[in-house]
Amino acid sequence: MRTVGASLAILWMAISYTSYGQQDSSYTQVKKGNLIFSLGEVTVLAAKSDSSLHITAATMAKFNRTEVSHALNLLSGVTLANIGPRNESVVFVRGFDLRQVPVFLDGVPVYVPYDGYVDMGRFTTFDLAQIQVSKGFSSLLYGANNMGGAINLISRRPTNRLDLDARVGVFSGNGRQWNLNVGTASERYYLQLGISQITQEHFPLSGNYALKEQTVEGRRDNSYRNDFRASAKIGFTPNQTDEYAIGYALLRGEKGTPPYVGADSRIMTRYWRWPNWDKESLYLISKTAITSSTQLKSRIYYDTFDNSLFSFDDATYTTQNRPFAFQSYYDDYTVGANLETVTSLSEKLTMNLGGHLKRDVHRENNLGEPQSVFSDNTYSIALETPYAITPALSIVPGLAFNSRASTEAKNFDRQNDSFMFFPNKSNQALNAQIGFFAQLANGHSLDASISRRTRFATIKDRYSFRLGSAIPNPSLHAEHAVNYDLTYSGSIASSFSFSTSLFRSDIADIIQRVDDVEPGLFQLQNAGKARFMGLEANLTQKLTQQIQIGANYTYLSRRNITSPEIRFTDVPTNKILLFGxxxxxxxxxxxxxxxxxxxxxxxxxxxxxxxxxxxNTRMAYQLSGAISIEGGVNNLLDSHYALVEGFPEPGRNFFLNLAFTMNKE
Known part of the structure; x- marks a missing residue:
């Protein structure tokens, strides 16, 4: 409690805030260059409401949030977590993990085909205009598997003859970062290019970390990283209604996994390194006015994931002779397309009809072994019909049918030195939802929704032997949740704004581990029921033109109804963020x-x-109209903490950046 008290005192002495989690109108002005890439948005269209939240590029830069996961942690209802044994940075949205809240880039799915996850620590924020987060009630037009919502990374779109920003910086642990974004736009064309890199040799541990004998000069062992990202987009706007864009994104990553240093004897210490964690995405997005009342939108995409994981004998990371040592390789790709028609049937009624087709292919092998191959085809058709009952009240019903079919499942059995071929299985799921969006007096609003959403079992869920400890289960079907949400928001005298949400999810057919299906072996089965429920609250207060303060709070209870002794992991009951x-x-x-x-x-x-x-604190100084310098301290009080037991996070660390911005109309 002394730590919390000191933290509060320091915060309110500094008395500061920046508005986040909402549209930043100052950033989206044409004068600032770089609007959001609207073709990349996926929204529920209501007359005067958008159920999603947004984190703008200005907010991410101001908080020095260079990774997507850390940027998302600014939001209520979102929890930063770490898959410690894999050194993967992830988030949970109202208790749902990334398999249930998939990640998209401009509406294109980028999650890994094998297990549905993605390491959000590899995704940097430098070339993003905005992150769009939908909780519970999200557009059915995203396609399958968004049981708990969706996260959409929206890229930049230039608006001026020249939009340029660049940044170079250093930070603790011999870390370096730099980025360059340049764009140009004319009446008919636009071009956007981005390039960035973050490298770090190690991160520093807190001086309050007790097990100092396990560290070298306070450095976290094997915590290096090297992440390079490049992106490009070229667009064509032949008239006022149509737009066509080709986008490309490249990610080249390398990282280590710091070894486990906790007290749990059940957890094996791993000596892992990832020589490459690479992704590429190529996509075509368009919108075309078919008639004066009908618009056709399309996405065609090809996404690849190449990955190598090396397990070593010990902390020297030089030999691979012990039974648990290996060299593992993934070679995955996803190809897909979706079409959406938006038709204005009347001034009050709009019909959105969308269809998706996605093929996921996962190929893996250890060094010297033949390749296991798995492939799934996923189909989806969705209908949403926003209707404005009155100018102040809208209703948005929606219905979707999803289907997933396995087309190949060839798994190499190391124990028998042979392939095991699984029968092809298919699975269907029906999703439905309805939302009410009411605009009340004086800028206040009340939103209510109920939705039934599903998630198909991943390739890993169905076919993995889990290093010889599990029995595959190709017959796993979709788990589903009924999500309820009630949100009230408003403002008083334009200086005070607030919102609060009550939410609940009743989850059934949870894919859960069942032990001793055969002696000493477990199996994943649709065996669980659970209930997630909670509260979110957000407050902001503009004290003067120069001073603003605010806070958000999340309360979340997750109850395993079927097996109370099996705990849900990685999400705290209470989370508070004070800012200014x-x-x-x-x-x-x-x-x-x-x-x-x-x-x-x-x-x-x-x-x-x-x-x-x-x-955390940051100070910035505007040297000129185009150049600024900033520096700051994260974990100012040098707290020793962990997001997962046995994997300590960075102690006090420093950063210094020099930024340049130029926009010419």
Whole structure:
């Protein structure tokens, strides 16, 4: 409690805030260059409401959030987590993981075909205009598997003859970062290019970390990273209604996995390195006015994922002779397309009809072994019909049918040195939802929704032997959730704004581990029921033209109804974020924020990561109209904390950046 008290004192002495999680109108002005790439949005169309939240590029830069997962952590209802044994940075949305809240880039799915996850620590924010987050009630036009919502990374779109921004910086752990974004736009064409890199040799541990004998000069062993990203987009706008764009995104990553240093004897210490974690996405997005009342939208995409994982004998990372040592390779791709028609049937009624087709192929092998091959085809058709009952009240019903069919499942059995061929199976799911969006007096609004959403079992869920400890289950069918949401928001005197949400999810057919299906072996089965429920609250107060303050709070309860002894992991019951912004003498800006997380379970059998509080601060100075310098301290109080037991996070660390921005009309 002393740590929390000190954190609060420091925060309110700094008394600061920046508005986040909403549209940043100052950033989306043409004068600022780089609007969001509207073709990349996926929204539920209501007369005067959008159920999704947004984090703008301006907010991400101001908070120095260079990774998507850390940027998302600014939102209520979103929890930052770490898959410690894999060193994967992920988030949970109202208790749902990334298999149930898939990640998209401009509406194109980028999650890994094998297990549905994606390491969000590899996705940097430098070339993004906005991150769109939908919770519970999300557009059915995303396609299958968005049981708990969706996360859409929206790229930039230039608006001026020249839009340019660049940044170079250093940070603790011998870290370096740089990025360059340049764009140009004319009446008929636009071009956007981006390139960036983050490298770090290690991250520093807290001076309060007790097991200092396991570290070298306070450095976290094997915590290096090297992430390079490039993106390009060329667009054609032949008239006022039509737009066509080709986008490309490249990610080249390399990382280590810091070894486990906890006290749980059940967890094996792994000595893992990832020589490459690479992704490429190529996509064509378009919108065409077919008639004065009908618009056709399309996406065609090809996404690849190449990955190698090396397991070593010990902390020297030089030999691979022990039974658990290996070299594993993934070679995956996804190809797909979707079409959507938007038809205005009347001034009040719109019909959105969409169809999806996606093929996922996963290929893996260890060094010297033949390749296992798995492939799925996923189909979806969805209908949404937003209707404006009155100018202030809209209703959005929706219905979708999803189908997933396995087309190949050839798994190499190392114990028998032979292939096991699984029968092709298919699975269908029906999704439905309805939302009410009411605009009340004086800018207040009330939204209510109920939705039934599903998630198909992944390739890993159905076919993995889990290193010889599990029995595959190709017959797994979709788990489903009924999500309820009630949200009230408003503002008072234009200086105070607030929103609060009550939500609940009743989940059935949860894919859950069932032990001793055969002696010593477990199997994943549709065996579980659960209930997630909670509260979100957001407050912002503009004290003067120069000073703003705010806070958000999340309460989340996750109950395993079928097997209470099996705990849900990685999400705290309580999360608080206090934040703020003060500008003085026009050129100086101070931003400070404090985050508190209560304890969370790290394993299903009860190991926990303790509660923690963090204070971060940043000071920026505008050297000229185009150049600024900024520096700051993360984890100012040098707290020792972990997102998962046995995998400590960085202690006090520093950063310094120099930024340049130029826009010419």
């Amino acid at each position: 912004d003060i500008t003085f003498q026009r050129k100086w800006n101070l931003l400070t924020n404090m985050e508190y997380n209560s304890r969370r379970y790290s394993t299903s059998y009860g190991a926990t990561a303790d509660a923690f509080a963090l204070v």
